Amino acid sequence: MHSGFADYCCRKRTLPQTGKGLVMDVAAGTESSAARRRERGGRTARREQREHSSQGLGRPYIVRNIPAYDVLSEENLVRIEETADRILEEIGIEFRDDAQALEHWKRAGARVDGVLVRFEKGLLRDILKTAPASFTQHARNPARSVEIGGRSVVFSPAYGSPFVMDLDRGRRYGTIEDFRNFVKLAQSSPWLHHSGGTICEPVDVPVNKRHLDMVYAHIRYSDRAFMGSVTAEDRAEDSIAMARIVFGERFTEENCVILGNVNVNSPLVWDGTMTLALRAYARANQAAVIVPFILGGAMGPVTNAGAIAQSLAETMAGCALTQLERPGAPVIFGNFLSSMSLRSGSPTFGTPEPAIGSMVVGQLARRLGLPLRCSGNFTTSKLPDAHAMNEGTMSMLAAVHCGANFILHSAGFLDGLLSMSYEKFVMDADFCGALHTYLDGVKVDDNQLALDAFREVGPGNHFFGSAHTLANYETAFWDSGIADNDSFEKWEAAGSEDAATRANRRWKRALAEYQPPPLDEAIDDALQDFIAKKKADAPDAWY
């Protein structure tokens, strides 16, 4: 197995500092690719550098400069926590088809009765004390590693749609080509921080082999952090094994380099597929994201406080199980509240109840001291239209307001997660850009307060040409790539386009201009060998 990333990290420290070029290259790729570029000479290197720069590397993640939005009183938070404790103690959670999980619970002192596990008050909180409040998920490009916890905010694409959609071809099943396209679009955006996981289901690849092609696409077409498979224990193991090829055995043993997103089978059931995957990630010291999906009135009560209490109970149990598998393993407190239309019984997404509920979930996660995944850019709209961005914007703002550290479903989510939309993807990524500015808050210092500018300009005059404006305008305002701020006349003369039409042009241009980040050839070969062997070892399965 190739030594990869860990060796790179070690060697980097001993390399002579050969000047500015190396520093730039280290930011843009691995040392070995940087070395290759130096060999190919200055002109090519400069061109590549420009291309990387034109793609806008942005920040690796956001460090928020505004506090989270706390909406609930201490007294009411305690009541929700007490309800979660009583659900855990009096009703319990079933752990199905995973004998080892039951063994863990028995040893930890939980009451195990068949597959039903009940937890004395305080037990889970005690177990959770070993979980880190914050951790780094490393990217193969170290400049793009992300911190998950504390004041960090990481935007990751939507996850899990069987369909994809664009304005030209409408809705259709996703393929591995679509999957790669979305990885490339995410990589091209300076406003996303993470490559995500199952961005769409590549239904043209056998079910038992998809994870290999998906993980490979994340590694090959992106240099950001990514997620692996959780749909079976061996697929989780394969995903982690591929991460080891990239980052090295030792580095992976000691650092988080891959995430696995596992769902509770709400209400109050953890099934074996999920706990086996969860334990595989924890065992490898990798981070599981623990996510109850609660559709109020179906998998939980129709009342928000009850659904939140249930979510807290289910998440605490899942997070604690990672610590029983391996104390100290990173884990993310996750959550997916949703509502439903009581006229039609359809699930609804991006509605006000989950949005405001997210704030409470955030408060509860902070009281537990765990990194938070919460909310995202949700909608039931079938088009990238006003409906989509009304719901999506409220929902996405809930995610950043509630203090979420890892925001899955930041871009592309349409039709209640049944479709990934090419147009909405670039609209949402653009909104993620606006949120960088938003989360910077209002900075207060002498330059920002601009008292000298008032002295210069005085009453009744304009600030256009003032020294303060000239000194600050370049960094002054968020500049959207989707909004049209031209005059009506200019906009009309240019064809009266709506935002979806502009977004359509934008994703096509991004794909046309996409440049793959450098990947060490030896790592690439090792990954391809691993995949070929795995594919040859098993017949295709479509379930």
Added chain:
Amino acid sequence: MHSGFADYCCRKRTLPQTGKGLVMDVAAGTESSAARRRERGGRTARREQREHSSQGLGRPYIVRNIPAYDVLSEENLVRIEETADRILEEIGIEFRDDAQALEHWKRAGARVDGVLVRFEKGLLRDILKTAPASFTQHARNPARSVEIGGRSVVFSPAYGSPFVMDLDRGRRYGTIEDFRNFVKLAQSSPWLHHSGGTICEPVDVPVNKRHLDMVYAHIRYSDRAFMGSVTAEDRAEDSIAMARIVFGERFTEENCVILGNVNVNSPLVWDGTMTLALRAYARANQAAVIVPFILGGAMGPVTNAGAIAQSLAETMAGCALTQLERPGAPVIFGNFLSSMSLRSGSPTFGTPEPAIGSMVVGQLARRLGLPLRCSGNFTTSKLPDAHAMNEGTMSMLAAVHCGANFILHSAGFLDGLLSMSYEKFVMDADFCGALHTYLDGVKVDDNQLALDAFREVGPGNHFFGSAHTLANYETAFWDSGIADNDSFEKWEAAGSEDAATRANRRWKRALAEYQPPPLDEAIDDALQDFIAKKKADAPDAWY
């Protein structure tokens, strides 16, 4: 002049309580119209009652159940306040073309030098102590009076567009028919609380007579609170005179029944047109809304903290002037921050800087103890598309998060306020509905926590038919009238409509089904006489 509303209020107290019917009627109209309905017999009354109920009366205003979102530290708030104080003391504000305003300032102890007024630190804050922290604006239907201040939130339509727009006819200049249509649409929505002011400019009516037709339309086609003209002192006086016809002289003298929205000529200039109007409202004990419009980089610095300090200085001066005109007059601390595109120089609306800046403005207004108008549903989009609702939703959420009590521009705003959109109006009103649910927050009590439901359902089962779901589902979730939550297949079979197309159908239906609220005939006659006389007294003017 007709005794109108005040007499109604006095008489009401002496009326015998004749049972449930009267209570319902009082909620739906004035006592005299209720009496007329009783005379016409039960069947008509019941039909009218149903119609009112099908229009959904909603709540008169929102009492928020979540706190405002405070993003800035005490230390930084103080720095902004100190900067505002230094702007006021060292640079000053010009008050042009209003000798009486300068007289007020002299008497109050400000330093007046020509039209430039400078204010010693603390002077304006002292003057502002007489301004009420909260007040009631009365509607002619007392069930629709609104509280402005404290935890109240009042949604009012957009204000001031020369153009209107709909999907059928595109963009065109607004007419008095459009104006009436928007008053009717606002009246039909259960999610708006206020009829607004210059919803669009009725350009088919002479400039010097528009205010008469606009104020009449608010009174005739709505029974909610409304705003009057500010474009000239006599137009402000006319607006207030018309309010007196409706509410009575004495009642109007003692209560707020009309608002006037006045703008600072930023930076640091109050022109006479605005201060004369401002003083006219204050003199009549009616509320002025004091609003600097600051486009960062043009009428203020490009940096947010400086623009906020300027806004605070300008607003404090305007608010204080109302108190010098009449101590104790209601006044609203207003604000309109915006940014611009530094590529094109175009103004931008609904961007992240003003959104996050609104939170700080809210903190500053609360420290002054004044009711707040801030933000709204802003966008530069020329269509009711994804761009419009992305910017509009972020901006509108900023308004409710920052603690704004009176939210002008809650519905219809398009193209940087150059157009009122019929479709966006109903979309935005629908979003105002969602915000009712959102601002209710997460309620915590035994029913909401639903512990019994978990006992009933247990692990792995569904909550669909549980006793708790059956008892709560009717009030459980926000039910949007614009979102399409159906399956893709059902949506496709129904014509694959986008949200704008659904909104187009919805405003047409609302206008077709619109029923004017009852208006006392004597009041109507008196208003029409007043208008006829005013129109006859002056030749038409188009400037």
